[in-house]
Amino acid sequence: MGLHLVLLLVxxxxxxxxxxxxxxxxxxxFNCVDIxxxxxxxxxxxxxxxxxxxxxxxxxxxxxxxxxxxxKGTVAILRQIDGTDSIHLDTLEFPGQHxxxxxxxxxxxxxxxxxxxxxLHNLTLQNNQYSKVQIWLENGPRxxxxxxxxxxAVHPRLYGDSLTRFTVYWTxxxxxxxxxxxxxCPGFILVTRDSWLGSxxxxxxxxxxxxxxxxxxxxxxxxxxxxxxxxxxDQLIGYWPKELFTHLNEGASLxxxxxxxxxxxxxxSPPMGNGHFPTIDSHKSSQFFHVKVKNWKYQNVDxxxxxxxxxxDSYQCYRLSYWGYVKSSGVSFSxxxxxxxCGT
Numbered sequence: 001m002g003l004h005l006v007l008l009l010v011x012x013x014x015x016x017x018x019x020x021x022x023x024x025x026x027x028x029x030f031n032c033v034d035i036x037x038x039x040x041x042x043x044x045x046x047x048x049x050x051x052x053x054x055x056x057x058x059x060x061x062x063x064x065x066x067x068x069x070x071x072k073g074t075v076a077i078l079r080q081i082d083g084t085d086s087i088h089l090d091t092l093e094f095p096g097q098h099x100x101x102x103x104x105x106x107x108x109x110x111x112x113x114x115x116x117x118x119x120l121h122n123l124t125l126q127n128n129q130y131s132k133v134q135i136w137l138e139n140g141p142r143x144x145x146x147x148x149x150x151x152x153a154v155h156p157r158l159y160g161d162s163l164t165r166f167t168v169y170w171t172x173x174x175x176x177x178x179x180x181x182x183x184x185c186p187g188f189i190l191v192t193r194d195s196w197l198g199s200x201x202x203x204x205x206x207x208x209x210x211x212x213x214x215x216x217x218x219x220x221x222x223x224x225x226x227x228x229x230x231x232x233x234d235q236l237i238g239y240w241p242k243e244l245f246t247h248l249n250e251g252a253s254l255x256x257x258x259x260x261x262x263x264x265x266x267x268x269s270p271p272m273g274n275g276h277f278p279t280i281d282s283h284k285s286s287q288f289f290h291v292k293v294k295n296w297k298y299q300n301v302d303x304x305x306x307x308x309x310x311x312x313d314s315y316q317c318y319r320l321s322y323w324g325y326v327k328s329s330g331v332s333f334s335x336x337x338x339x340x341x342c343g344t
Contacts, residue, residue: 134150135257163201
């Protein structure tokens with residue numbers, strides 16, 4: 001099972017979803033909720049929203065029902081953990097934020113989606129820190145920013161533990177009053193019966209190990225409805241309705257890929273990626289492979305070197321190495337670092 005690739009003459013395997021999966025589907029942490037009674041439909045703009053038929057039929061055509069999936073007509077909602085918070089501090093200007101990313105240049109191009117294979121790693125964090133690896137899709141001026149974010153996060157304040165979990169986020173006004181993680185507020189509409197949002201990954205890459213464990217998120221604007229759709233590999237997870245957004249309805253003007261951390265009150269920033277600086281050895285680095293965008297014609301294309309800007313704001317703590325295009329692995333880059341006293 002798996003997709004076999006070669007990068008820099010090193011063989012590795014990217015595990016795909018299968019019988020054992022890469023997601024730890026444990027429904028004891030979730031409630032199965034009627035699909036039309038999930039939190040999204042409490043949003044004033046979505047009270048009369050109807051899920052497009054082609055989204056429903058996509059999910060109902062699954063080959064088999066996983067024993068740990070919710071019944072037909074319901075979706076899996078992660079239970080709220082007492083004492084956790086949905087605080088989001090992902091703005092570039094917020095003190096304590098650090099980034100190691102590549103992003104598209106702002107040249108007027110419009111994108112209809114993004115995807116990549118992302119390696120998975122386990123980290124241990126303090127309660128007030130977080131460490132994320134994700135894809136951002138954004139449009140609009142800073143005070144009206146529309147942003148969709150998808151990836152993995154170690155976020156003790158959000159989840160109450162230090163597990164690596166599949167995590168999404170959105171905002172429609174630059175983080176002021178709208179948006180949240182997963183389904184913590186009305187917005188994102190789940191379609192799958194599997195427990196994805198907030199689930200922990202049951203496998204991860206081991207530093208220097210033989211396998212690179214990862215997953216492939218795909219976020220794109222549906223050409224029929226205008227909604228922003230989320231898939232992992234080819235499984236439809238759900239979507240952000242176009243009613244949530246203003247600027248993103250016209251497409252994304254910026255795509256970003258990479259890591260983001262937030263420091264603890266004592267000023268110590270957590271590790272990013274796999275906790276090590278990137279190297280040419282893909283088995284010892286946190287990686288993005290097959291980095292693609294969906295262009296204005298809705299075509300999936302490799303991100304171009306001339307349109308990829310590298311950004312890393314704390315060289316002593318986090319670094320990024322951009323490898324460009326290799327036939328077997330597409331456009332790829334490595335990133336990460338140990339964290340520490342990284343400044344603000």
